Amino acid sequence: MKKILWLLIFSFNFLLLNGQKFSLDGKVLDFEKKPIENATVYLLKQKDSSVINYTSTNKEGKFSLKTNELNEPSILKVDAEKLISYSKKLEKIDQSINLENIQLDKNQITDIEEVKITASPVKIKKDTIEFNANAIKVRPDSNIEELLKNISGVEIDNDGKITANGKEVDQIMINGKPFFDKDGKIALKNLPADIIKNIQITSTKTKEEELTGKTPKSENATINFTIDEKKNKGFLSRITAGYGSDERYDGSGFLSYFKDKTKISLLASSNNINSQGFSSDEVSDNMGRGGRNMQAGNSSTGIQKSTTIGLNYSDKLSKEVEIDALGITRTSTNLETASKVSKTTFLPDSTLKTDSENNAENESEQYSFNSSIKIKPDTLSTIYFSPAFSHSKTTNFRKATSTTWGNDELLNTSASTTNSNSENNSFSPNIHYSRKFKKKGRTLYTSLHTSITENKNNNLTNSQTLFYDNGIEDVTKRDTRDQLSTVKRQNNNYSFSAKYSEPISDSLNVSFGLNYNSRNSINDRIVNDFDEITGQYSQYNLALSNSSNEKNNQLSPQVTVELNKQKMNLWASVNVDLTDLKYNSIFNGAHYELERNFSLPDYNAGLQYRISKNSRISVYNSASFTIPLSTNLIPYTDESNPLITYKGNPDLKNSWSNRTSLYFNNFNVPKNINYHINIGFTYNNNDTTNFSYYDESGKQFVTYTNISGNKNANIGGGFSKTFKWGDSRLMVNPKTSFNYRFNKGFINGQQFTGNSYTFAPGINLMYDKKDKIIVKPSYNVNYSFSEYKNYSVESIKNTYQTFRLELTNYYLKTNLLFGNDFEYNTSSNIAPGFKRDFYFWNTSVGYSFYNKQFTARVKVYDVLNQNQSVKRTIAASYVEDREDLILKRYIMFSLTMKLNKFAGKKM
Numbered sequence: 001m002k003k004i005l006w007l008l009i010f011s012f013n014f015l016l017l018n019g020q021k022f023s024l025d026g027k028v029l030d031f032e033k034k035p036i037e038n039a040t041v042y043l044l045k046q047k048d049s050s051v052i053n054y055t056s057t058n059k060e061g062k063f064s065l066k067t068n069e070l071n072e073p074s075i076l077k078v079d080a081e082k083l084i085s086y087s088k089k090l091e092k093i094d095q096s097i098n099l100e101n102i103q104l105d106k107n108q109i110t111d112i113e114e115v116k117i118t119a120s121p122v123k124i125k126k127d128t129i130e131f132n133a134n135a136i137k138v139r140p141d142s143n144i145e146e147l148l149k150n151i152s153g154v155e156i157d158n159d160g161k162i163t164a165n166g167k168e169v170d171q172i173m174i175n176g177k178p179f180f181d182k183d184g185k186i187a188l189k190n191l192p193a194d195i196i197k198n199i200q201i202t203s204t205k206t207k208e209e210e211l212t213g214k215t216p217k218s219e220n221a222t223i224n225f226t227i228d229e230k231k232n233k234g235f236l237s238r239i240t241a242g243y244g245s246d247e248r249y250d251g252s253g254f255l256s257y258f259k260d261k262t263k264i265s266l267l268a269s270s271n272n273i274n275s276q277g278f279s280s281d282e283v284s285d286n287m288g289r290g291g292r293n294m295q296a297g298n299s300s301t302g303i304q305k306s307t308t309i310g311l312n313y314s315d316k317l318s319k320e321v322e323i324d325a326l327g328i329t330r331t332s333t334n335l336e337t338a339s340k341v342s343k344t345t346f347l348p349d350s351t352l353k354t355d356s357e358n359n360a361e362n363e364s365e366q367y368s369f370n371s372s373i374k375i376k377p378d379t380l381s382t383i384y385f386s387p388a389f390s391h392s393k394t395t396n397f398r399k400a401t402s403t404t405w406g407n408d409e410l411l412n413t414s415a416s417t418t419n420s421n422s423e424n425n426s427f428s429p430n431i432h433y434s435r436k437f438k439k440k441g442r443t444l445y446t447s448l449h450t451s452i453t454e455n456k457n458n459n460l461t462n463s464q465t466l467f468y469d470n471g472i473e474d475v476t477k478r479d480t481r482d483q484l485s486t487v488k489r490q491n492n493n494y495s496f497s498a499k500y501s502e503p504i505s506d507s508l509n510v511s512f513g514l515n516y517n518s519r520n521s522i523n524d525r526i527v528n529d530f531d532e533i534t535g536q537y538s539q540y541n542l543a544l545s546n547s548s549n550e551k552n553n554q555l556s557p558q559v560t561v562e563l564n565k566q567k568m569n570l571w572a573s574v575n576v577d578l579t580d581l582k583y584n585s586i587f588n589g590a591h592y593e594l595e596r597n598f599s600l601p602d603y604n605a606g607l608q609y610r611i612s613k614n615s616r617i618s619v620y621n622s623a624s625f626t627i628p629l630s631t632n633l634i635p636y637t638d639e640s641n642p643l644i645t646y647k648g649n650p651d652l653k654n655s656w657s658n659r660t661s662l663y664f665n666n667f668n669v670p671k672n673i674n675y676h677i678n679i680g681f682t683y684n685n686n687d688t689t690n691f692s693y694y695d696e697s698g699k700q701f702v703t704y705t706n707i708s709g710n711k712n713a714n715i716g717g718g719f720s721k722t723f724k725w726g727d728s729r730l731m732v733n734p735k736t737s738f739n740y741r742f743n744k745g746f747i748n749g750q751q752f753t754g755n756s757y758t759f760a761p762g763i764n765l766m767y768d769k770k771d772k773i774i775v776k777p778s779y780n781v782n783y784s785f786s787e788y789k790n791y792s793v794e795s796i797k798n799t800y801q802t803f804r805l806e807l808t809n810y811y812l813k814t815n816l817l818f819g820n821d822f823e824y825n826t827s828s829n830i831a832p833g834f835k836r837d838f839y840f841w842n843t844s845v846g847y848s849f850y851n852k853q854f855t856a857r858v859k860v861y862d863v864l865n866q867n868q869s870v871k872r873t874i875a876a877s878y879v880e881d882r883e884d885l886i887l888k889r890y891i892m893f894s895l896t897m898k899l900n901k902f903a904g905k906k907m
Helices: 002-017 144-149 185-190 207-213
Strands: 022-030 040-045 051-056 062-067 074-079 086-090 097-103 122-125 128-132 155-157 162-164 165-176 198-201 222-225 234-243 250-258 262-269 302-315 319-344 353-380 381-406 409-436 443-469 480-504 508-531 536-540 546-564 568-587 590-610 615-626 637-641 644-647 655-668 673-685 687-694 701-708 713-726 728-747 752-758 763-771 772-787 795-811 818-828 837-849 852-860 869-874 878-884 890-898
Touching: 022 040, 040 250, 051 062, 074 772, 086 097, 144 155, 144 198, 144 222, 162 222, 165 185, 207 381, 207 443, 480 818, 687 728, 701 728, 795 869
Parallel strands: 022 097, 165 222, 644 701
Antiparallel strands: 022 062, 040 051, 040 074, 074 086, 122 128, 128 198, 155 162, 162 165, 198 222, 234 250, 234 890, 250 262, 262 302, 302 319, 319 353, 319 878, 353 381, 381 409, 409 443, 443 480, 480 508, 508 536, 508 546, 546 568, 568 590, 590 615, 615 655, 637 644, 655 673, 673 713, 687 701, 713 728, 728 752, 728 763, 752 772, 763 772, 772 795, 795 818, 818 837, 837 852, 852 890, 869 878
16 A cells, blocks of 8 residues: 555656646736736637636736647637636747736727637636536546536545535536436436536525525535537437346436427436446446445445336426426336344443344335426516425345344344335425515515325234343243234325515615424334234234324424625524424323423524635534424333334433534635635534343343433545646645544443544545546545443544545547556454455446447456445444445446437537
8 A cells, every 4th residue: 555655646746747837927907907806817729729728817917827838829818707808819839928917998909810619717706616618628428427527626426425615516407407306317427518518516595595596505515517508409319238247237228309498308227237327438337336335335235126217308388487397207126135244232341242144135116206397477476386296116025134142142043034015105296486576685485395195014024033041042032923014104294484585775684484384194003913723914913003193283483684795695593493292192002192382492594705706614503402203202112123122201302403514615716726624513412312221131122311412523624736737637636534523322221421533534636638548546544433431342443445546548539448447445443254355446448439429348347356345333332344245246248329419410
């Protein structure tokens, strides 16, 4: 590993020494001869208008644009809002040039013909950063996900989670609308990069903020791709068929038609390689998927067969009616899973060790319908209607075994098989109404959210649990079950909100709101034991059967004050939740009733301050109460699990949580530097926690209690710097995070305290030489340490390291592509029987022909046949090591056909 680090350091310094040689310096002024800050300065090749490099002016209006020697004509261009652009032709660049003062005004005359370019490379407007897609160089066959991977500050992890400048991205939009779904996975994998004009990164808006035009307050981010107007009329198609060893197969098709506001897309896929069915590119495809991540515990464990077909439609029917999205999908899956778990539970004076194995097969079929329609009856009003419906059926078979020891003495064993089938239906017709008035800032917003869900489940269980005393079975405690349980659940939620906003001044606004929520939850569980005489499940089990009916009505008046200045947004909101809770249930033949009324205040406040056009700081603080679950309050003993018995506590108090977070971001366009810092702190009072103890046979008894003083603090940050010279580019992205958690809890009837620390530094590099090679090395360390008081152990620590290398080579004018994806993982502390480290390597060769409309490809997944999913979890009261079934080595041959036409022209 040390050799790898020295290699990275040497490569980094070598590339730095080969940076730009010359600079173009100047100062940009407006027509009043005042300096212009953040004017965009970029250098273009005259022959094709491709961007060589770009920068922006500082507070004094000065800029310094770096470049290599250039022996062909180029164009220097300067753009600033509301001013005429400046252009200057340069025959060649063989020395640094001082352009002195450049004045932009309405009478500015350029000395060359206009250069056609859609936008500046980067624009920053309030809380939005906009990138010109033409300035982001990716392969001609790339999709829009590749655009994101090449934007400074954007990261996509192995599970597909996207962060932009430290903020989690929770929405991906195309032309401001969802494409099949808001998470954007289908769009990222299928839409080609060359139809995109701009990429905008902004704060996520609620539906109220979107319709009323209010300033967004979310801590999450939204990414919007804008399609080039010239290419918003055409046809996209992509069909892939692949077959390989071990009967692995992968087929997918994507068709999309664009015409101005009309967009129709059809997709279909079928595979058994854990793929979403939509290739990311011609090189990597499914490389790196399938749950290889040991530390994070990738969700794609197991081996899955899936088939999906979907249709998406959006259109503007008239000036008044617009269909944002109308999507229908059908998905069927078959998932095979297997896991091996070793769990050590720490008691005050001893430890329990439980080894378990699980094997399961799950089959499901789901139909989904999503739609959103926007109606504007007049210029000031908007109605947004978004009904959704889903229906699914699932069958599951599961086999499990477990063995528990206490201080190396056998305590209990368990074996069970479960067959279940379930049906789920949900319907949610939601409607929003927004009204703007002639007076700026005066708005009225109302919404009605409805959610109706129904679940039916039949579960056939056959289990046997044995308990031991001094290594000898205690037959009086043997638990044998052969049962059929039928569970029916229905949840009806109705929520209505209304808010009126009145401007006090040009910058000060006060809002008065009222929210009403009604929730009704009905649960019925009927358990019948097998009757050997009748041969049927006809013996009613009173102890395990139960029913409940919960009604929860909540009324919340709210007052919000907002101050919006040019550089500052400040808000504070206070509301009181008036809750009426009624709960009726029958457990083991006994009736239980619960009725409570609450008046609980909540608040949230925030500050967003723009230090400069490139940097901003945000501070958020909120506090809220949480009512305990009704099932935790009822003093009923639940013995449905033979190894764990639960009992409610009617004396539980409402928990309270206070959260504070700080976020700072700087995007320095002139220096190609981007960095961010996140700080967070959370304090909890009266947390509901488990109060448990174990008997001599290892059986756990759990009730609930309140505990105060738990807290969590975190700080993290990232830095990104891009170096450019000639056709080469180097992006350097170091990052780090630190988390501290103080946790109180109870184990075996005694209170303990724990202090946990996690430190996770890392670095990502990317070197790109146009149409030649892309190298992406990364190294990450995760160090965790926990220390305890009143515990059987004093401390636990673990160090996890990951090195990754992605290498893409281009040959024959980019028609032949050779890709490799390598990863090494190692853990310093893991239970015996689990592999401590492993190597993971994928390789792929793709050749494009017939004007790149066809691509033939061979890929080998997990070349070394060492892929595995091993995860260590360190919690307050236990340590768990887990290994899951995962996709192993295979080789696949595939052929992809693409045919794209825009405005009548083939792409």
